Amino acid sequence: MADIPSPVTRPRQALGLGAGRVKDTLLSRSVVAPIAAVIVFLILWELLVWANGWPDYVMASPSDLPPAYASYWDLFLVMGWQTLWRTVVGLAVAVVFGVAVGMIMGFSRTMRDALYPLLVGFNAVPKATVVPIVALLFVGAHDFNTVLIAFMISFFPIAVSVSIGLSTLEPEYRDILRSLGASQATIFWKIALPKTLPEFFGALKVAVTLAFIGTNLMEIVSPHGRGLGALFDSGKTNSDYPLMFAVLIALAFLGIVLYYIVVALEKTFAGWAERSPT
Amino acid sequence: MSHLIDIRGVTHAYRTESGPLPVLDGLSIAVPEGGFTAVVGPSGCGKSTLTRLIAGLMIPDEGEVRLHGERVTSPRSTVGMAFQNPVLLEWRTILDNVILPLEIVPTKLKRREKEERARRLLSLVGLDGFEDKRPSELSGGMRQRASLCRALVHKPEVLILDEPFGALDAFTREDLWQTMHQLRAEETFTSVLITHDLRESIFLADEVVVLSGRPATAQYKLPVPDTGLRTLDELYTAEAAERLNILRHQIEIAQGRAEPTDTASQPAPPPGSAAQALT
Numbered sequence: 001m002a003d004i005p006s007p008v009t010r011p012r013q014a015l016g017l018g019a020g021r022v023k024d025t026l027l028s029r030s031v032v033a034p035i036a037a038v039i040v041f042l043i044l045w046e047l048l049v050w051a052n053g054w055p056d057y058v059m060a061s062p063s064d065l066p067p068a069y070a071s072y073w074d075l076f077l078v079m080g081w082q083t084l085w086r087t088v089v090g091l092a093v094a095v096v097f098g099v100a101v102g103m104i105m106g107f108s109r110t111m112r113d114a115l116y117p118l119l120v121g122f123n124a125v126p127k128a129t130v131v132p133i134v135a136l137l138f139v140g141a142h143d144f145n146t147v148l149i150a151f152m153i154s155f156f157p158i159a160v161s162v163s164i165g166l167s168t169l170e171p172e173y174r175d176i177l178r179s180l181g182a183s184q185a186t187i188f189w190k191i192a193l194p195k196t197l198p199e200f201f202g203a204l205k206v207a208v209t210l211a212f213i214g215t216n217l218m219e220i221v222s223p224h225g226r227g228l229g230a231l232f233d234s235g236k237t238n239s240d241y242p243l244m245f246a247v248l249i250a251l252a253f254l255g256i257v258l259y260y261i262v263v264a265l266e267k268t269f270a271g272w273a274e275r276s277p278t
Numbered sequence: 279m280s281h282l283i284d285i286r287g288v289t290h291a292y293r294t295e296s297g298p299l300p301v302l303d304g305l306s307i308a309v310p311e312g313g314f315t316a317v318v319g320p321s322g323c324g325k326s327t328l329t330r331l332i333a334g335l336m337i338p339d340e341g342e343v344r345l346h347g348e349r350v351t352s353p354r355s356t357v358g359m360a361f362q363n364p365v366l367l368e369w370r371t372i373l374d375n376v377i378l379p380l381e382i383v384p385t386k387l388k389r390r391e392k393e394e395r396a397r398r399l400l401s402l403v404g405l406d407g408f409e410d411k412r413p414s415e416l417s418g419g420m421r422q423r424a425s426l427c428r429a430l431v432h433k434p435e436v437l438i439l440d441e442p443f444g445a446l447d448a449f450t451r452e453d454l455w456q457t458m459h460q461l462r463a464e465e466t467f468t469s470v471l472i473t474h475d476l477r478e479s480i481f482l483a484d485e486v487v488v489l490s491g492r493p494a495t496a497q498y499k500l501p502v503p504d505t506g507l508r509t510l511d512e513l514y515t516a517e518a519a520e521r522l523n524i525l526r527h528q529i530e531i532a533q534g535r536a537e538p539t540d541t542a543s544q545p546a547p548p549p550g551s552a553a554q555a556l557t
Contacts, residue, residue, distance in 0.1 A: 172363055172365045175333075175361075176378075176428075177382060179335055195367075272369040272412060272414075
């Protein structure tokens, strides 16, 4: 009699504990693991510089960064904001334009055949070469130029992913609605659009980091002194090497923030595509 | 008895790069209101083309398809379809998947009434408690049950089934056959079932039509007496074995593997085939 209840109660206890433990592990893993990785990275960086005895004009070390941030804190805030909003606007334009081009190519075979070489060629042109052209074309319109380059560099993956998502829609999905007399617009809103969302967000994650590259290209090259790119450039001209590294870290931080905003949006709008690990 | 589905002398060819490919040749099938007709035939004989013609997704080159005496020239909301692939929308819950047709066809139902209708159907096919699950959380058989509910939720006059049980394992398939009978007892619809499974055809249908090889015409029609709600045991009777043998022989003729004989009265099965048909 004594051991009869145990097989019943024991697994239940184990299960209850297990569920709590799993939750704890997940919590700690998703928060603690990346922080630990960053700390390890900083320690290795510091060690590398220390072991080689590099002066800060060869490579600044993490311990050089806090003073750099402290002395230019207000500049970091102002210029960080300039970089951020222009990147986000460029990205927003890229989303609108990229989705539009993707829809045109996704629904029409002719347009897909016609536009693909043009798009690929356009994407293959290094944007660093386009920067001076744009800067000369719209002299003085610094904000506009920066947004334009951020947009140009980031719309390609969005256009391609949307067009692929739409053109690979299985015919049965269409038939289900078409046999009920649904219009093309209804089929797009009810089926084609939601089905393409996972591909779209995948591309958006790539586009986010690309847009930062575009913004900074313009900021470094153009002489208007705005954005983190300009701050980087001033560090270079003033031989303030820790400042240059501090800008890089600030850019990385902004990139991570925007990336995780996209991830949160993806969870909200396309969370269904994520299968539970069990 | 009036014929709800009336397919008259339908001839159709697909235009391919190597010229026209005829798939249907003077095909005529009539299904009475409330009837259930199964269409069997060799692979690639144009069975799926037939479903697209009835659904109004395609217009035949010659002949016509009439529903209620009215010629079909475009898709209509009085048709429900289920395919071998359940094509459920992964981003919707099972309940919202079933409701989908009610969002397309004109209806006066309120959201709450639509939900009630969908819930009733889901409960009828044994999916109580799965309304809020995603399709990816369900097994293949359950997804196909949900797909059947979606095909019926807007009370279509015509239910088109294009091998809906083809991809399921044998036990699940037999379960779903019985579900199909329950649905027929509770709901009013006229059905055309495309299938490769002869046992399925005689278990579900009132009439089995054997199509010839491509271009297909109605080669043979076998009536199956209606015995009300059928049970699986009826598949293992002498009458069932005889029907299966007739159909098997007709399929062999359609495939060009046997000579046409007077099959209706005297099926000529090779020795031992009756036993095979029973297993």
